[in-house]
Amino acid sequence: MRRALATAVREAVRAGRLAPGTQLPSSRQLAADLGLARNTVADAYADLVAEGWLTAHRGSGTRVADRITPRPILARPTVEPSGTPCYDLIPGNPDLTAFPRTAWLKATRRALAAAPDDALGYGDPRGRPELRAALADHLARARGVYVSPEHILICAGVSHGLQILSRVLAGRGAGNVAVEAYGLRSYSRLLGAAGLQTLLLPLDTHGIDPVPPDGTDAVLLTPAHQFPVGTVLQRDRRMAVVDWARRTGGLVLEDDYDGEFRFDRQPVGALQGLAPECVVYLGTASNTLAPGLRLAWMALPPTLAAEAIAAKGQVDSCEVFGQLTMAEFITSGAYSGHIRAARRRYRDRRDALVAALAQHAPKVRVIGAAAGLHTVLGLLPGTEQQVLQSATRQGLRVAGLSRYRNEPTLNAMADALVVGYGVPSDAAWPQALSALVRALS
Amino acid sequence: MRRALATAVREAVRAGRLAPGTQLPSSRQLAADLGLARNTVADAYADLVAEGWLTAHRGSGTRVADRITPRPILARPTVEPSGTPCYDLIPGNPDLTAFPRTAWLKATRRALAAAPDDALGYGDPRGRPELRAALADHLARARGVYVSPEHILICAGVSHGLQILSRVLAGRGAGNVAVEAYGLRSYSRLLGAAGLQTLLLPLDTHGIDPVPPDGTDAVLLTPAHQFPVGTVLQRDRRMAVVDWARRTGGLVLEDDYDGEFRFDRQPVGALQGLAPECVVYLGTASNTLAPGLRLAWMALPPTLAAEAIAAKGQVDSCEVFGQLTMAEFITSGAYSGHIRAARRRYRDRRDALVAALAQHAPKVRVIGAAAGLHTVLGLLPGTEQQVLQSATRQGLRVAGLSRYRNEPTLNAMADALVVGYGVPSDAAWPQALSALVRALS
Numbered sequence: 109m110r111r112a113l114a115t116a117v118r119e120a121v122r123a124g125r126l127a128p129g130t131q132l133p134s135s136r137q138l139a140a141d142l143g144l145a146r147n148t149v150a151d152a153y154a155d156l157v158a159e160g161w162l163t164a165h166r167g168s169g170t171r172v173a174d175r176i177t178p179r180p181i182l183a184r185p186t187v188e189p190s191g192t193p194c195y196d197l198i199p200g201n202p203d204l205t206a207f208p209r210t211a212w213l214k215a216t217r218r219a220l221a222a223a224p225d226d227a228l229g230y231g232d233p234r235g236r237p238e239l240r241a242a243l244a245d246h247l248a249r250a251r252g253v254y255v256s257p258e259h260i261l262i263c264a265g266v267s268h269g270l271q272i273l274s275r276v277l278a279g280r281g282a283g284n285v286a287v288e289a290y291g292l293r294s295y296s297r298l299l300g301a302a303g304l305q306t307l308l309l310p311l312d313t314h315g316i317d318p319v320p321p322d323g324t325d326a327v328l329l330t331p332a333h334q335f336p337v338g339t340v341l342q343r344d345r346r347m348a349v350v351d352w353a354r355r356t357g358g359l360v361l362e363d364d365y366d367g368e369f370r371f372d373r374q375p376v377g378a379l380q381g382l383a384p385e386c387v388v389y390l391g392t393a394s395n396t397l398a399p400g401l402r403l404a405w406m407a408l409p410p411t412l413a414a415e416a417i418a419a420k421g422q423v424d425s426c427e428v429f430g431q432l433t434m435a436e437f438i439t440s441g442a443y444s445g446h447i448r449a450a451r452r453r454y455r456d457r458r459d460a461l462v463a464a465l466a467q468h469a470p471k472v473r474v475i476g477a478a479a480g481l482h483t484v485l486g487l488l489p490g491t492e493q494q495v496l497q498s499a500t501r502q503g504l505r506v507a508g509l510s511r512y513r514n515e516p517t518l519n520a521m522a523d524a525l526v527v528g529y530g531v532p533s534d535a536a537w538p539q540a541l542s543a544l545v546r547a548l549s
Numbered sequence: 550m551r552r553a554l555a556t557a558v559r560e561a562v563r564a565g566r567l568a569p570g571t572q573l574p575s576s577r578q579l580a581a582d583l584g585l586a587r588n589t590v591a592d593a594y595a596d597l598v599a600e601g602w603l604t605a606h607r608g609s610g611t612r613v614a615d616r617i618t619p620r621p622i623l624a625r626p627t628v629e630p631s632g633t634p635c636y637d638l639i640p641g642n643p644d645l646t647a648f649p650r651t652a653w654l655k656a657t658r659r660a661l662a663a664a665p666d667d668a669l670g671y672g673d674p675r676g677r678p679e680l681r682a683a684l685a686d687h688l689a690r691a692r693g694v695y696v697s698p699e700h701i702l703i704c705a706g707v708s709h710g711l712q713i714l715s716r717v718l719a720g721r722g723a724g725n726v727a728v729e730a731y732g733l734r735s736y737s738r739l740l741g742a743a744g745l746q747t748l749l750l751p752l753d754t755h756g757i758d759p760v761p762p763d764g765t766d767a768v769l770l771t772p773a774h775q776f777p778v779g780t781v782l783q784r785d786r787r788m789a790v791v792d793w794a795r796r797t798g799g800l801v802l803e804d805d806y807d808g809e810f811r812f813d814r815q816p817v818g819a820l821q822g823l824a825p826e827c828v829v830y831l832g833t834a835s836n837t838l839a840p841g842l843r844l845a846w847m848a849l850p851p852t853l854a855a856e857a858i859a860a861k862g863q864v865d866s867c868e869v870f871g872q873l874t875m876a877e878f879i880t881s882g883a884y885s886g887h888i889r890a891a892r893r894r895y896r897d898r899r900d901a902l903v904a905a906l907a908q909h910a911p912k913v914r915v916i917g918a919a920a921g922l923h924t925v926l927g928l929l930p931g932t933e934q935q936v937l938q939s940a941t942r943q944g945l946r947v948a949g950l951s952r953y954r955n956e957p958t959l960n961a962m963a964d965a966l967v968v969g970y971g972v973p974s975d976a977a978w979p980q981a982l983s984a985l986v987r988a989l990s
Contacts (some may be wrong), residue, residue, distance in 0.1 A: 114815070118693060122695065158784055159818040159821075159822070159823070160784050179695065198557070209661050213658055218656055220650050229642050230642070230841075249556070254563065264705075265866070267862070267864070267865065294863065320658075334925070340599075343600075347614070353553075373592075374551065374552060374592075374596050376596075376799070384620070398869075399671045399672075399775070399864070400669040400672060401868060401869070402867065402868045422735065424842070425709065425866075426868070427841070
């Protein structure tokens with residue numbers, strides 16, 4: 109009652125029903141009026157005096173404090189209708205309807221039961237040891253990554269990892285980072301915000317030329333599946349950039365965002381495995397499970413580990429149950445099983461896309477390896493905008509390749525669409541594909 | 550088999566058993582030796598060539614690439630024995646053995662079942678709307694906070710929130726922030742790292758004087774329970790700092806780290822409720838539940854919201870299931886119930902501490918309000934170091950007040966211990982208390 113009365117008076121003051129300076133009834137009188145114990149009213153008054161809502165002076169009794177400014181009662185924000193069209197083909201999300209909720213909950217139950225109490229405290233800035241150990245094994249098996257758990261750093265996404273690395277580079281006095289001619293502009297912006305200058309790695313008929321000019325401090329690459337063009341870094345270029353790194357002391361940042369998804373052969377192992385001393389491997393659960401988990405990981409060269417840990421901060425910034433659940437999910441084999449199922453799902457979608465285009469839009473070239481959650485469709489020169497418009501008319505959200513060009517003037521590829529086939533649900537995919545074919549034919 | 554063979558060869562090269570330049574048997578020959586299909590061997594060779602481990606040249610056959618440097622097989626890191634004494638009385642953690650695992654798992658199950666698919670994608674940088682709506686209600690009821698959900702920002706801890714706010718302040722050209730004479734030095738370091746100069750708010754017999762010199766851009770306060778001294782900001786000083794903020798346009802950062810835990814009366818409501826337009830309220834689940842959740846929240850003045858959201862970054866950096874679980878935990882009433890139980894637990898511990906000291910160490914003064922997860926014990930002048938040493942001999946980890954003095958030379962209080970009674974388990978607490986009493990008497 110004391111609390112309810114205090115809340116009622118506070119709200120009355122806030123709403124302006126009790127104006128500043130207003131004299132309140134004495135606690136005895138109000139108690140009588142409300143049929144309350146006098147102490148209850150006196151205590152409620154005392155609470156509000158301590159908080160500054162009321163003033164109490166001997167003689168003048170209890171008044172509403174002068175400096176209170178009345179405010180409207182807050183209304184819930186109205187949810188603005190989402191203006192998204194029916195089918196989203198922008199790359200960046202996996203099929204979120206296929207998230208393994210049951211298996212994830214099971215892993216959470218196990219992880220919660222097994223977690224030591226101190227796991228709930230401020231954690232090791234590198235992340236939970238259970239997860240780092242599980243990842244070291246998984247990455248060695250699945251991606252040929254060569255790292256020991258103490259050199260793995262858990263982060264809340266690849267962007268978070270790049271933020272940490274750009275702080276490390278800036279701390280080392282590094283001035284520039286080379287990025288691929290096509291890629292996520294948000295990454296270039298992020299590096300720029302850290303005070304690093306970004307150079308561009310040109311794209312030629314064999315894909316990206318990964319070797320930057322000597323004197324470049326680091327190079328950010330997507331070797332397994334160039335984003336978004338889709339080429340795979342060739343053997344000689346893999347060796348060439350490793351040679352560059354060893355010769356100049358430069359750092360290679362390997363963004364392995366979708367390396368698990370190769371459909372025509374075994375995935376090409378990570379570049380990191382060839383030269384763990386000069387390659388930082390970045391992996392993520394955003395494409396294999398869901399971005400909402402905010403789980404990514406870096407395999408660091410031992411010489412970089414201490415600086416990266418310091419740059420991340422003193423406490424682990426990643427939620428602990430998600431990390432423990434992921435560790436359980438990996439060690440139980442559920443993660444590999446989920447990836448196998450996802451690989452089949454996305455391979456079938458890509459096959460259906462290729463077949464439909466061959467039949468209905470034979471002029472459209474499918475560019476890039478049979479891999480990942482997106483593909484690039486080469487268009488006739490000068491038609492990108494027009495195709496985008498007809499795609500919009502078909503109710504599609506889809507991006508043109510030009511959106512991912514890091515330097516609009518540099519070696520522009522022919523017009524093309526970047527089609528993410530990961531996002532639609534299994535149920536929606538056939539209609540999305542038909543809409544795309546209509547837009548292209 | 551193909552993958553297993555590739556892995557075996559890769560490991561042999563890595564371990565140096567196959568030296569650079571070594572000629573490998575032809576796929577036909579190796580297939581015969583191993584009783585495999587020739588294609589399996591050829592494919593495995595092809596994988597390793599594509600990754601750069603092997604080279605294949607017409608005529609010279611398949612060889613180990615020249616530039617490979619062998620490395621030792623990685624050993625698991627050995628866990629270093631933790632050298633912590635038996636009882637931890639450093640404030641900063643609640644009793645982690647009392648984390649409501651069963652109720653939390655139940656809330657996770659409900660949250661996972663109810664979550665819309667798109668909740669698993671890249672989220673609103675402010676955090677999940679379910680959690681922001683639940684917090685707006687909870688904070689209004691429990692702390693008198695006046696905020697609408699769209700002005701709440703979820704962050705991964707109060708430090709994360711302060712990082713965001715310091716970026717906002719720096720972005721506004723702010724130069725300095727006033728901090729309390731006693732507090733967490735990590736916060737002052739954090740503000741300094743953002744390029745802000747820190748002024749000190751003096752401590753007098755009534756507690757902290759919260760009004761900084763005009764021209765100060767912001768002031769960081771712990772009004773409900775000064776950390777670590779334990780005083781409660783008095784009514785007139787609450788109004789004075791609000792007046793300062795309104796007069797000068799300065800910002801008040803209210804760190805309400807343990808405002809839920811008041812034992813002798815209703816908690817004093819948040820300062821933010823008095824002046825939502827110039828106070829940023831910071832709350833956290835670290836003391837009510839566990840730091841490992843990495844869940845904290847800011848109630849922002851509407852005029853600050855856009856800048857703070859931009860400073861946090863484009864995607865929500867906080868794991869989604871933890872946010873959805875917390876929302877379910879709050880709306881189901883489990884959170885309030887857990888806080889009530891925790892309040893009883895910590896009140897009983899504090900009462901036992903006060904009683905034991907009165908009986909066995911009457912010279913020790915208990916300083917500060919009956920609140921929170923720690924208290925300050927005033928010692929005879931010049932005895933702090935000596936008491937700390939005898940505490941260590943008793944197997945206690947405990948801090949002296951001097952550890953929290955932001956400016957060693959400024960208005961030093963008498964020697965004192967800061968005793969966190971939150972950390973030990975219910976089972977360990979009686980022994981921890983006896984050890985403390987022995988150290989003090």
